[in-house]
Amino acid sequence: MSLLGYGIRRRVGSWLPQRSNSAVVITVVGLGPGDPDLVTGQTLASINGHRTRFLRTSRHPSAHLVPDAESFDAIYESADTFTAVYEAITERLIAAAAEGSVLYAVPGSPLVLERTVQLIRQSGADHRVLPAIGFLDVVWERLGIDPVEESVRLVDGHTFTTSAAGQTGPLLVAHTHAKRILSEMKLAVEAGEETTAIILQGLGTPDERIQEVAWPDLDRSIEADHLTSVYIPALETPVAHELMKSVELIHRLRQDCPWDAEQTHQSLRRHLVEETYEVLDAIDGLEHGGAQAYEHLEEELGDLWFQVLFHSELAGEAGQFTIADVARGIHDKLVSRHPHVFGDAVAADAAAVLENWEHAKVAEKNRTSVMDGIPEGLPALTFAEKVLKKGLRSSPVELSEAQLRQLAQLDHMSEESVARALLSIVELARRHHIDPEGALRIAVKDARDRFKETEGTSPQTNWVLG
CATH class of the missing domain: 1.10.287.1080 (MazG-like)
Structure with missing residues (x-):
C-alpha cells in the first residue's frame, strides 16, 4: 500500500461513524433526479425488502416507487427552521429503527446535500447508504460540461451569501426552491443584464425546463420549486x-x-x-x-x-486578528449566547433570553462579580444606570434622607420630571465649577467598589448612595 493510499484511508476513517453492536439499521436510498427509470435496481430491491419505509418528502416524481411509506412533509409544515426539520426527521428514523430495520428514501442522491444523512452518520446509528444517480449527473449532461474540468463549485442556496462569498463562478446552486432564496442570491451580487444564469427545473421529468435569464430577472422569471437549481457560469463581481x-x-x-x-x-x-x-x-x-x-x-x-x-x-x-476573525467571533458568541435557538435550553420570553445570556457571559468570561465587565468608558449616566441595575439584582438600594426629601417634593415621577431634576443638578454643578460627568463617574465607581466589598455577605445587605 502506498503512503498516499494509507493517508487517505486514515483521513476518511477518522470521520466515519462507528457501527454499533445494536440491531438499529437504517438503509438510505436515493430516488434520483426525477425520472423513475433512473432509479437503480439495487434501490428498488431494497425498497421491496423493507416493510417499514420513510420518505423525506412525497413531493418527488419517483416517490410512488416507495409504497406504504410515511412522509415527513408534515414536519416541513410545522417546524420553524430547516435545522429543526432535519433533526426531527433524524430522531424519528432512529426511534423507528430501534424496533427493526427501516428504509429511508430521499430525492436525488443521498450523498449530495442531504443533511439528514449527515445527522444519521453523526448519531452513531447503524446504517448503510446505497449509491444512486443524483441530479448532478443530469445537470452535467444537460449543460454539456465536465464539472471537474470547469472547476464548478456546488453551493447550497440557503447559505449562498456565505458559502459562495468571494466566488465568481462557475457555481451550481441547489436548494433554490423558493423565490425568497433566489431574491437573496440576486441581492448578494452586483450584476446587470450582461450577467446571466441558467435555471434548471424538473430535470429528467416531462416538465423539464432550462432557461437562461439575466441576473436582475433571477427571481422573476419562474416559479421556483423543489426541483429547481441554478447554474452560474461567471460573475463580473464576486458574491458579497x-x-x-x-x-x-x-x-x-x-x-x-x-x-x-x-x-x-x-x-x-x-x-x-x-x-x-x-x-x-x-x-x-x-x-x-x-x-x-x-x-x-x-x-x-x-x-x-x-x-x-x-x-x-x-x-x-x-498580527493579532482580522475582520474575518471579528465576524467569526461574533458569530460563535451569538450561537453560544442563544442556547434556546442552537441548543437544548428553553426561553419562553425575552426575560428568560436575557437570563440565559447573563449565565453564558459569566461562564465565558469567568467573572467573580456582577460588576465585572461594565466598561468604565461609558458616559457617566449610562455607567450609573448599569451599575445600579446590576446591583439591584442582588441588593436593594436606599437613597439618603436628603435625596429622598428632594425627590418627595415632586408630585409625580414622570420621565420629564426626572429629566428636570437631573438638569437642575447639572446646572448646580456648573455654578460651583464642578464637572458633573466627572463627579458622577467618581461616585459610581465608589458605589461599585463598596458593592463589591459587601457582595455575597448577606442577601439583604443595603447600601446607601451619597
Missing part, C-alpha cells in the same frame, strides 16, 4: 463583493493616504465615539423622518462600519 471592496479599501488607504497611515487604535478612539453617537442621532430621527431618515442611518452605519474595519486592519497589521 461590497464587503470585500471595503476591506480592500482599508488596505489601500493605509498604504497611500498619509492621514490613514498615521492612525492608531488610540487616535481613532475619538472618531469611534463620535460615529457611534451620530448613529444614535440617526436612529432618533427615524420616527418622523421617512425614507430620507433611513438614508441618513445607512450613511452613518457605513461610517461606523469603517471604524470597525480600520481597527481590524490595525490589529491585522500587528
Whole structure:
C-alpha cells in the first residue's frame, strides 16, 4: 500500500461513524433526479425488502416507487427552521429503527446535500447508504460540461451569501426552491443584464425546463420549486463583493493616504465615539423622518462600519486578528449566547433570553462579580444606570434622607420630571465649577467598589448612595 493510499484511508476513517453492536439499521436510498427509470435496481430491491419505509418528502416524481411509506412533509409544515426539520426527521428514523430495520428514501442522491444523512452518520446509528444517480449527473449532461474540468463549485442556496462569498463562478446552486432564496442570491451580487444564469427545473421529468435569464430577472422569471437549481457560469463581481471592496479599501488607504497611515487604535478612539453617537442621532430621527431618515442611518452605519474595519486592519497589521476573525467571533458568541435557538435550553420570553445570556457571559468570561465587565468608558449616566441595575439584582438600594426629601417634593415621577431634576443638578454643578460627568463617574465607581466589598455577605445587605 502506498503512503498516499494509507493517508487517505486514515483521513476518511477518522470521520466515519462507528457501527454499533445494536440491531438499529437504517438503509438510505436515493430516488434520483426525477425520472423513475433512473432509479437503480439495487434501490428498488431494497425498497421491496423493507416493510417499514420513510420518505423525506412525497413531493418527488419517483416517490410512488416507495409504497406504504410515511412522509415527513408534515414536519416541513410545522417546524420553524430547516435545522429543526432535519433533526426531527433524524430522531424519528432512529426511534423507528430501534424496533427493526427501516428504509429511508430521499430525492436525488443521498450523498449530495442531504443533511439528514449527515445527522444519521453523526448519531452513531447503524446504517448503510446505497449509491444512486443524483441530479448532478443530469445537470452535467444537460449543460454539456465536465464539472471537474470547469472547476464548478456546488453551493447550497440557503447559505449562498456565505458559502459562495468571494466566488465568481462557475457555481451550481441547489436548494433554490423558493423565490425568497433566489431574491437573496440576486441581492448578494452586483450584476446587470450582461450577467446571466441558467435555471434548471424538473430535470429528467416531462416538465423539464432550462432557461437562461439575466441576473436582475433571477427571481422573476419562474416559479421556483423543489426541483429547481441554478447554474452560474461567471460573475463580473464576486458574491458579497461590497464587503470585500471595503476591506480592500482599508488596505489601500493605509498604504497611500498619509492621514490613514498615521492612525492608531488610540487616535481613532475619538472618531469611534463620535460615529457611534451620530448613529444614535440617526436612529432618533427615524420616527418622523421617512425614507430620507433611513438614508441618513445607512450613511452613518457605513461610517461606523469603517471604524470597525480600520481597527481590524490595525490589529491585522500587528498580527493579532482580522475582520474575518471579528465576524467569526461574533458569530460563535451569538450561537453560544442563544442556547434556546442552537441548543437544548428553553426561553419562553425575552426575560428568560436575557437570563440565559447573563449565565453564558459569566461562564465565558469567568467573572467573580456582577460588576465585572461594565466598561468604565461609558458616559457617566449610562455607567450609573448599569451599575445600579446590576446591583439591584442582588441588593436593594436606599437613597439618603436628603435625596429622598428632594425627590418627595415632586408630585409625580414622570420621565420629564426626572429629566428636570437631573438638569437642575447639572446646572448646580456648573455654578460651583464642578464637572458633573466627572463627579458622577467618581461616585459610581465608589458605589461599585463598596458593592463589591459587601457582595455575597448577606442577601439583604443595603447600601446607601451619597
